[in-house]
Amino acid sequence: MAQGEIIWSEDAKKELHKILKFYTERNGSSTYSLKLLGEIEDVLKTLSKSNFIGRLTSNKITRVVPMKVYLIFYEINNNRIEILCFWDNRQDEIKRKFDL
Template sequence: MAQRKVIWTKTADIQFIGILEYWVNRNKSNTYSKKLISLVSQKTKLIAESPYIYKLTDYKDIRVASLENFSLYYSVTEKHIIIYAFWDNRQDPRKLLKILESKG
């Protein structure tokens, strides 16, 4: 089977960029943000190759893959992986529910 293309929703993209910027400002260095970019790249590649290895959530057809303090919420189509949220697990989960209910 061909590898699926990974598509980030606008919401997930904004979340990811916001988290990267937060860590650059907090640490006065981009070292952790670079590490996080690498981890996310590795995780999205793995998801694209084997999209069903992570568990389903309570939301229809949405799966979750965790990495450190963060989670990627995504769904699988025949040709794509759609990432709906890049979530910092220390945030208020009610915000995440709104995102998943609207699917990005």
């Protein structure tokens, strides 16, 4: 597949924003948050070129890519990659709005 367009769901955007805000406030600096964003961009560049790198979840539609302590859940629809959830594994799974 050619490079896929990456679309973030509203929930995934909110989750990512919440995580970045947490680290900025906790550290009193945006340095770590910016580093994390750079790492996310690297993963998404790879994903846009090789969109089947994520393993299939139990629903056989959604894929997941691990990134340190985070999981990026996504689905491939036509030539688009939709990020459904950006999940910090240290959170309680019950809080995750996205269900597999």
